[in-house]
Amino acid sequence: MTAPIVFSTDADIRGQLEGRLVTEGTSECVCTDSPEAALERLQEQPRPLLLIDVLSDGDHSITAELQSLLMERRVPALNVVTFGNGSLPRPVAALSDLLSVHHSVVDRGVLDALQSDDRLADIAAQSCPRPMPEFRRVEAGGVHFTTYTPSFFSVIDDLLRVAHRDVTLLIVGETGTGKTTLARFIHQRSSRRDRPFQNLACGALPSDLIESELFGHVRGAFTGADRNKIGRFEAAGRGTLLLDEIDVLDPKQQAKLLKVIETGEYEMVGSTESRHSEARLIVAANVNLEELMRKSQFRSDLYYRLNVLEFRLPPLRDRQPDIVPLAMEFVDEFCEEHEIVVRRISREFLRALQEHRWSGNLRELKNHIRRAVLFCENEELTVSDLADSVVCAEGRTNGHAKSTEPGWTLADRIANSEREMLVQALKANGNNRTRTAKALGISRVGLYKKLRRLGLAEERQKAEST
Template sequence: MDNKARLLMVGSLGNDQLAFVERMQEKGWHINTADTLSQAVARLNETEHEAGILCLHESHEDLKQIERLVIRSDMEWMALLREPELDDPVLCKILGSVFMAFQSEPIDIDQVDCLMQHAAAMKRLRTEESTAKPQEAEFEMVGTVPAMQKVFDTIRRVASVDAPVFISGESGTGKELAARAIHARSTRASAPFVAVNCGALPSNLIQSELFGHEKGAFTGASQQKIGQIEAAAGGTLFLDEIGDLSLELQVNLLRFLEEKTIQRIGALDEIRVDVRILSATHVNLEKAVEEGRFREDLYHRLNVLQVDIPPLRERQEDIEILAKFFFDKFIEEKSMKVRGFSQEALALMRQYHWPGNIRELINRVRRAMVMCEQRLIKPTDLGLERRTLNRNVVTLEEARNNAEKEALICALRRNKHKVKKAADELGVSRVTLYRLMEKHQLTRNSDTSISLSSA
């Protein structure tokens, strides 16, 4: 080994401890020792290590604590133990599920060194992969596709002015996330952001919720209530599912947008409120206007600036990145032994139609992290068996295009987005590869593009 890698040794080999440490140091390892699991946690918090060895010769201590230490350390471990200890079925289960390898006496130093070098190489591989990921941006915006670069560029532009913004997109694509991003980048960022789901409120409460009421204004109004519009004064009001507003409420909202004043239910005086309106819906408001379900004048008042968020099925290149992002976000919820996704699971996730968009992706990933009993999440853990995918019928041309696009994505990722190397791997010229990338709207630089990653 050119550089001394750090090896954490937990527990003791008794009389053989000193000789073992000296032999491993001769092999080029820098050895840190810990007598107990609590000391091992402290060592890991102080210094990053490349691999670990856990000695089970004297005491197994708490096997659950051992399992927790191995999983949380983010590196590979080897166990050293005596042959009779392999008769313990609980210990064997942990050895098989969380340890890279084990060795019973007599200890072969050369074999231990070889295995630990492999462990250190795996740690370096994971470190390189994590540093190659797109940097996390505000409000969990990560991704790669050009369509989302356009979305994020639009968010920056509309945030700089104070006009109403209409955000369109299917359910679960992240419309509220976009609204929060606009607010955070605006001059109103230090003021309140208030979100109201118009579709989740009973029709008889929406007016009171938006405009507030005075004490005694109606039966049950035992005290004065400040409405959501007034609560957002100086900041931003986000009206989600605006298409579900009744025509009567649409009139009241239009009046507020025109005059910037509200009147609480039961009040005589009008209150001037300075607030920016952002609105969103998953329905086609233009069609609703044509059918008389939504006022045309209100539509034009709300639709001054537009942000359109594409569905997840049009962002297949982002699916793996998003899945790993949410895996890291909810890592405290996962089963102890789960380390990530199998290649089969990632492939099927890219093929799936995602009718629930990002919200569905989050739910499936979180459920799989809890239910998976292996090291890698499989399609069945996600509920994405092949029979599920077969319901989405595709033409032969679509299947060919999907396969071609998948091959391009994988080749570019394997070669760290170096076009020449990816082209050589695929057996095509650079010109052809560029043409195919343009055809499938793939970009060479995946680190600068951004996409919404939360519902």
């Protein structure tokens, strides 16, 4: 049987659990309040079982330290049981989503629960260890990217190879995917980091003002031009200029942009005097420029000049492993900004985030997290703090009753959690009991007994007969 590691800052709880778990036939049981000691023992176990007493860690600072160590050292497989009140402290929320294949949340009265029905043995057997997902984390000048999404790895890796080179870059991605943040990161990784960073959203300007914003104008160039005004190229100096939504440029503006890219030369509106730009140019678009080129809506020579180094940002719906970590970052940001304390996050809250489509990408997620933090009560984020548009997505995909409904006993909650896990395992294995039992690490007879006890055997028979 897996030797459990108990992590608790409560000496009484450690003593009770150590005695209980040893008497249940466990060869070894380590109880500690040291993150380093817990980590050391976890790394020695092929199928580690970690029991975290979150209620004993008042401000969750020690739990946060353990979470940080686990992320840094990349524990290969982890099975977590949390003693709590049905919700997760913020550090455990991120830990659960990224590292734990099977995560049970049980009440502080877990001593009785563990004693009944060989509960600890069941939890250990049901874990399906998987390697900790690979990730990338890069940071520069206060701007950082962390991703657990493989499709984003190549973007980060390629970016690191060319960010310090003085070349024009093209960033393509849907609205809200983080193009501006990525451009700032590139600027901070370059030798121009101490020089200006200028950002111009071309789509936010009337077409007849874009040229003036880009290149500046002289007095009398047009009605209302009562003084000289420098453009963004001049304002950027030897720094970086980001031009977002360049697809809105008309052919004349595209030609002038191409000239700047190729020669560095431009003229202010209303002037024939040639000026020189030394700014590094980054351009961004939220549409397919190649398609616009084929429709003759975008100059081919400009497209091919920009397409030398192109970075495509995946939408948030394709970055499923990143949703909870990003949400945790935003929670931290808005708690600090609004001086609000959030200590716990319900699992239903996290599930709603993971099941929402996020058509507005990072911007939409950030706005919803800000709203949730502002509505937070009793230092816990729940689904009631989310907008209906997010919660509805969760409701459509979850066909079972929530295990946190009023009137549910601890046994009800444990059984419902186990039931949902078995349903998911059966589905993943094509309803084949032999493969499902093997995946869960239990015998086929043991699986059948669980199906009968939880009422799933009858459901499958009815489904097969219809």
